[in-house]
Amino acid sequence: MRLILLKITSVILLAILLFNCTKNSAEEMEPNTATQLTPYAVNIPDYFPKMEIPADNPLTVEGISLGRQLYYDPILSNNGNSCSTCHNSAEAFSSYSANSLPHINLAWNSTYLWDGHINGTLEDIMKFEVEDFFQTDISKLNNSSYYRSEFKKVFNVDVITHKNVEYALAQFFRVMVSSNSLYDKFYQHTANFTPSQMNGFITFITEKGDCFHCHSVGLFTDNRFHNIGIDSVFTGVNAGRYNYTNNPSDLGLFKTPTLRNIELTPPYMHDGRFQTLEEVVDFYNSGVKHSATLDPIMTKGTKMFGLGLSATDKQDLVAFLKTLTDTTFTKNPMLQQP
Amino acid sequence: MSTLNLYTRLFIILFITLTMSACKKDTKVPDKVEEPESTTSTVSFSFIPKNGTQALLWDSISNTNAAGNQFSVNTINLYISNVWLKHADGSMFKSNQVFYIDPKIASKSSFQLSDVPKGDYVEIQFLVGLDTIKNIDNGLETTMDNLNMAWPTMMGGGYHFIKMEGHYLDGASVSKGYAVHLGKNENLVQVTILNNLSFPNSSHQCSISFNVNEAFTSPYLYDLNAEANYTMSDSTAMSHIKTNLQDAFNITQNN
Known part of the structure; x- marks a missing residue:
């Protein structure tokens, strides 16, 4: 009787031991019932910031x-x-x-x-x-x-x-x-600008036009908010960021849009009041309106509320803006209707 | 060896094995290792813009500089880099880290040095801006903040060291904008503050205050109506602001 009891007990202990040995490794295994997914890496130029991708939504x-x-x-x-x-x-x-x-x-x-x-x-x-x-x-x-x-x-x-x-x-x-425009090729020294595009770029990137302070080179936006002086009285939608923050210092402030592909995205401004890039440049050149929240960058020295660009400068600035058009982006098969 | 002995032995072996396995699993206690006490301290620095001795009231034309200009501050963005701490014997702790500061955004209004040797210091030095090695095109990691601070290649390249922007009232009490921007190596601001700082513990907290009035006050009296209200392409204006900024900062140890 004692022998039988020992046999039974030994078998039970052996079974428990085996169970214990296998339990931990089983717990560490993740259930893998989903289809195997294919990771995807976006091609990003080194003059763009790193793309943050949430850990719970990896690209596949x-x-x-x-x-x-x-x-x-x-x-x-x-x-x-x-x-x-x-x-x-x-x-x-x-x-x-x-x-x-x-x-x-x-x-x-x-x-x-x-x-x-x-x-x-x-x-x-x-x-x-x-x-x-x-x-x-x-x-x-x-x-x-x-x-x-x-x-x-x-x-x-x-x-x-x-x-x-x-x-x-x-x-x-x-x-x-979008990172494959003529500007990108120029930046990477694989293409040249025409003299007109180059003059426009100089206007853009220096204080002559002073576009770069808000349209930071690279993404061509600073992802911030500014009152650029399209209005001096702010009601309704024209109050901009104020409608969200209720902060009077945000009256007339709007998000800086990217200039990439700007040629393809008329009309311009939050309410689409300008139909062409020429109208936009004319506004910056001589149409800026004063208000308490007007961005300080828009009011400077002798160029108070205007840039004083010549007709040629304005044409060249538009020519430069069109170098930001990226048809490999707009025609990318991966982005088209399936 | 009897059968009884065999099963008895097997029972004992299994029992001991199981017991040890169970003990190992349930009572796993890491060996206690005596860690040597750290010789360094983590020091946090909060950046606090001030109007004189008062906290700055953003976006309000409530400040008056020595030239009598009433002005507001809408934006302050700057780099603080190369923070050095000097002991009484002249030896130095030197960091070459770069910190982007935007005091309007809580997450960007402070920075930490995590490897400061514990001890007493008599002086702190730092740069407002970037040293010549970093102040080149793409000299910093490409981030949105760094892109926004880029100083165009055609104007010398590198980065803005500091941007301070706002409005002021001109002689006719009309609101105008100003933009104090510093860049280019010759305008790098070296700040040296004599102050006793004591870091005996594992963490400490300090405040770096920036008196915005000092940017316009001394040694150059900077009248926004008479001098450039937009400094970026004005080397004289930038030189004056650079010099004025050297004594615009102060440090306080909070714990």
Whole structure:
């Protein structure tokens, strides 16, 4: 009897020992039920800042592809519109009719829209676009076998959430990088400017035109807010960032837009009041209006409220601005409607 | 050896093994290692703009400089680099780190030195700007802040050392803008402050105050109505501001 008891006890102890030995390694294993995803690295020139990518939303070929599908699909809205309705690739992902801000290099933004009332990452602005702007009916996506399959593949989910949609879109926006204009080739010494473009560049990059203080070379925006003097009285939408902060010192301040592909993104200013780049340059040259919040950069010495550029200087400045057009961006197959 | 003995032995071996395994798993306590006390201190520096002795009121034309100009400050962006601390015997702790400062943004209004030898110091030195090695095109890591501080190649290259911008009232009480921008190697601001600083513990906190009035006060009386209100291409104006800034900073140890 004692022998049997010892045998049984020994077997039980042996089983427990084996279980203990295997338990830890089993706990360390991650469940791997999702489809294998393909990591994607964006090609970024060294004169751009490092692109910050959230740890919980790494770029994958499959995620970007899903974001692209969603970008062009009116399923996100309740009025037949998609992102692409107001952000057309031929117009550098903006729209003349909607005067929408272009979707260019937004991965380096930390504030969004003209008054900057959305802060954070691309995931944060996509949350606004999906849940507030489009008010996406998530059931429409869940009723689609195609999207259920795609979201299962990318995010390993059986039920699609708003967050999944936002993360896929954010991945697509991170590959909307424009960095292959004539200016970029000039900067990398692989192309030259014409004399007119060069004169325009000198005007841009020196105090003659003093464009560079806000349109910082590289991304051609400082991602900050300025009152450049298009108005002297601020009501309604023209109050700009004030409408978000209620700070009187923000009256008339707007986000500095990138100048990359500016040739393709008329009309200009937050309300689209200027139709051409020539009109914009004329404004800076002689049309700046005074107000208490006018950016100090706009008022200097003898050039008070104007630049004093000649007709040739103005033409050359426009010629330089057009060197920022990047058709490899606007025609990038990876960004077109699938 | 009897069968009974064999199973008894097996039982004992398994029992001991299991017990040890269980103890190892559940009561895993790292060996206590006596760490030698660190010989260095982490010192945090908060950057505080002031109007005289008062905290600066941003965006308000409430400051008056020695020339009588009423002025506001909207923007202060600068680099503080090469912070050196001097002991009484003349030996120095030298850091060559660069810190971008924007006192309007909490996360950019302070910096830390993490490897300051514990001890007493009698002097602190730092640069407002960048030394000649770093003050070249692309001399710093490409960040949004550094792009915004770039000094155009055609105007000498490198970076703005400091930007101070705001408004002032001219003789007719009309609001105008000013932009005090310093760049180029000859305008690098060397700040030296004699002050006893004691860092005996693992962490300490100091405040670097910047008196904005001093930029316009001494030794050069800087009248925004008479001199350049926009300094970037005016070497004389930049030279005057550079000299004025050398005594515009002070340091206080908070703990």
